[in-house]
Amino acid sequence: MIFNLVIIDVQPVFAAEPAENGVHDIFTAKDSTPLEQFKARVLNRILYLDTEIDVSDLNIAPNDIRYTVNGNHLTGIYAARAIVRQNPFYSTAATTGFPEFTYKDNGCVATVKYTYNPAWTQDFVKKVIAGYDEAMALIKPGDSDFAKILKIHDWIVKNVSYGMSTPYYDFAVGALGNRKAVCAGYAQCNQFLLGQVGIESVYIAANTGKKEPHAWNLVKFDGHWFHVDCTWDRGLGVNPNVNHTYFMLSDAELNADGEHSEDWKDPAKGYPSNNLCSIEDKFYKDNKDIATNEQIAANPITIKHEADSAQDYQTNNREHWRTCPAGVEVGREEHTGNPCAVCGYSVQPHTVTVTTNGSGKASVDSATAGGGTEITLTATPDAGYHFKEWKALKGDVTVSDNKFTMPDEPVLLQAVFDKIVKTPAVDATCTKAGNIAYWSCKNCGKYFSKEDCSEGSEIQKHDWVVKALGHDLVKVSGKAATFDDDGCSAYEKCNRYGKEFGKSVIRKMSARLSATSYTYNGKTKTPSVICSGLTRDRDYTVSLPAGRKAVGKYTITVKGAGDKYAGSKTLTYVINPKGTGIKKPAAAKKAFTAKWSRQSAKMSKAHITGYQVQYSLKSNFKSAKAVTIRGYRKTSKKISKLKGKKTYCVRVRTYMKSGKTTFYSAWSKAKRVKTK
CATH class of the missing domain: 3.10.620.30 (C8orf32 fold)
Structure with a gap:
């Protein structure tokens, strides 16, 4: 039997509780992709000998079912067969031949049908x-x-x-x-x-x-x-x-x-x-049974790392070493001689060159040196400059405290000098510190009182700082708010820069009446005075007019009170006469007679001067005409010189004459009449 190299890629799976029939899933998808879900699905369902394995929910197309064997990229039923047969659990034990697919309307695989070996039974x-x-x-x-x-x-x-x-x-x-x-x-x-x-x-x-x-x-x-x-x-x-x-x-x-x-x-x-590497402490070598958790925990494993003696040494300027097949370093040691008797590494001298950016001088203690040698540098700035840093233009070096270790290559370094920067004098304010004129170096953080940075001119931070002056405060009296202008509380003000402290704005007063129009009914009419956010008798007072019963115009005076509010404002309202109701007009030839209800003698005599009749061919009384009837006893009025066979809208209201002002009631409801 011939076997191929197989390295399987799985998610760790630990023991699960068996289902009632003694069978349960043992494969877990390594991620949520449809392909990995497909693999886990078919590998698990073969355990149950499913006639057809439902994969319709995965929406996976045949070409998306993929598997690679010995460099051959398989898809479709060929991949579905390899997924099972290349798994070391199944190999060729469970299935024979190639699986069959059924498909969804969108072309994706709906079910997979495998043919099982006769010996692959549920009991097995x-x-x-x-x-x-x-x-x-x-x-x-x-x-x-x-x-x-x-x-x-x-x-x-x-x-x-x-x-x-x-x-x-x-x-x-x-x-x-x-x-x-x-x-x-x-x-x-x-x-x-x-x-x-x-x-x-x-x-x-x-x-x-x-x-x-x-x-x-x-x-x-x-x-x-x-x-x-x-x-x-x-x-x-x-x-x-x-x-x-x-x-x-x-x-x-x-x-x-x-x-x-x-x-x-x-x-x-x-x-x-x-x-090449081996386990050093084989605590288990004489075990005759399964190792216990306690035994394993008490004996941590260490590996003895070995490098191939034919392997080339890895080197730097001072040392050589090899690595084991897993990449762990083995046998690091310093070179012996030049060239090294062990690895043959030879330390070659290289040049060390220094230059400047033009604002000072630079030198080195040795113009040539071998790798691993410590090199000392010197940098002297011109007047008005400070040394900033060494910049490596060639060679892999890091300079610290004007020294570096020579690499196995030529080195070119540049001494970089910074100009001393002037900070102009700034006057101190009440809250912000100022400073005298001074010169500073951003690199070293030093400060100087002279541009030439001469001896004795170095200063400390507290020497160039001018402390803040603080505020020069005077007291300012408060101002009461009026109906026209805001006021303010008493406060303090800085004489130097005008900044104000403790000033609170008192918003100007506003006043209005709860109602500005009433209808006469023989009773006193007094609207409420509304001053938002203010309290009556503390922040303001109200003066009411006399009477307030008869038809006419009335004035209420509101005045500011206390320390916060001042000034006055007048508010007016009117009492209009009581209206009357219109009766059905009587039609006449090119005319009609308007009729209305008569007011009581007591009500009318004192509070009604007369009536006003309004008529129009339009219901909205656009382009209407009006007739005024003097005398509160009148209850009708004939309107003549009209168009025949036309429908007019008619309404009536009362009025009261008081001095030069006329006060009207509301209009009655409109009545329609068609002339003859």
Whole structure:
């Protein structure tokens, strides 16, 4: 039997509670993409022997079902077949031939139908899941990768016997369900269970030292590949001891007894090789049963890192070293001699050149030096400048305190000088400090009172700062608010800059009446005075006119009061005469007689001067004409010189003459009359 390199990519899955029929899902999609959901769906539903697996909710097109095998990119039913057969759990155990698709109206796959092997039965799957759950129950949250690798190895070795007398003896499902398998079943079972807990592994198919076909695993731990041969760690008998002779071995350890040949290293097979590093503390080597959590926790794993002696050294100017296949550094040490007697590295002298940006002078203590030599620099600024930094124009160097370590290449450095910057004098204000004129260097943070930065001119911050002057305050009296202008409280004002403190605005007063028009009824009419936000008798007073019963115009005076308000305002309202009701007008030839209800003598004599009749051909009384009838006793009026056979709208109101002012009641409802 020929086996290919298979590295599976899965999400860690731990033991689940079985369903009532003893079967449950064991595959989890690694992400939410339709393809990964499809993979998990079909791999799980094969456990239930679904006649057709429903994937309609995934909306996945046939070309989006993809799988790569040995560099061949498969799609559709070919990919769906490979998804199952390339999984170390199933391989070719569960299905035969190619699956069949049914489709949705949009062309996406609706269902997948697999043809099952006759031996793939529900009873067999139950036994497989029971074995899987028993193995996975050993894995606990927080287990290290090594703990997972050791526990899975120990469970397989203890529980799976070697033999070919049962179905699927060369598959992972045979090892789990029948507890019996040959080397291929052991290796596939180990690969599958490791993948379920997130451990990467490789299935190895090669010959033994006796040139017999054999299978085992390479397991990745901490970046290193180690050999694990569960088959040969299995003892003889129904309930044998657990052995660790071929557990987590380097290439050299695997081949030490000559039982495994080296044909697995054939580059054409593509297996990870040159695995030189080894486990140092093999606390488990004499275990005869499954390792306990306490034993694992008490024995942390360390790896002895080895580098290939044929590997070239990595070097710098002072040291050389190699790395193990996982990239861990091994054997770092300083060079011996020039050239180095170990690695042959030769330290070559290189030039050190310094220049400036034109505002000072620069020098170096050595014009040439080998890599690793400490170099000292000097920078002297011209007058009015300060040294800022060394800028590397060539060479990988970092200068600190005018020194650097010479790299293995030429170096060109530039001394950069900064000009001293003048800060003009600024007058202090009441609240903000000022300063005298001074010169500063942004690089070193020093200050100078002279532009030439001469000796003795350096000053400190407190020397150039002029403190804030503070406010020169005077008291200002408050001002009462009126009906026309805002007022304010008493406050303080700065004589220097005019800023005001403690001033509160008193908004100007406003006053209005609750009503400005009433209808006469013989009773006193007094509207309320409304001054929003103010209190009567505290903030303002009200003076009422006399009478307030008869038809006429009345004035109320409002005055500000207290310390906050002053001034006055007059508000007026009117009492209009009581209206009357109109009766049905009497039609006449090109005329009509308007009639209305007479007011009582007591009401009319004192408060009604007469009546006014209004008539119009339009109901909205547009272009209406009016007739005034003097005398409160009158109850009708004939209107002549009208158009014949026309309908007029008629209404009436009372009026009262008081001095030069006439006051009117509201109009009555309108009546219609058609002239003859």
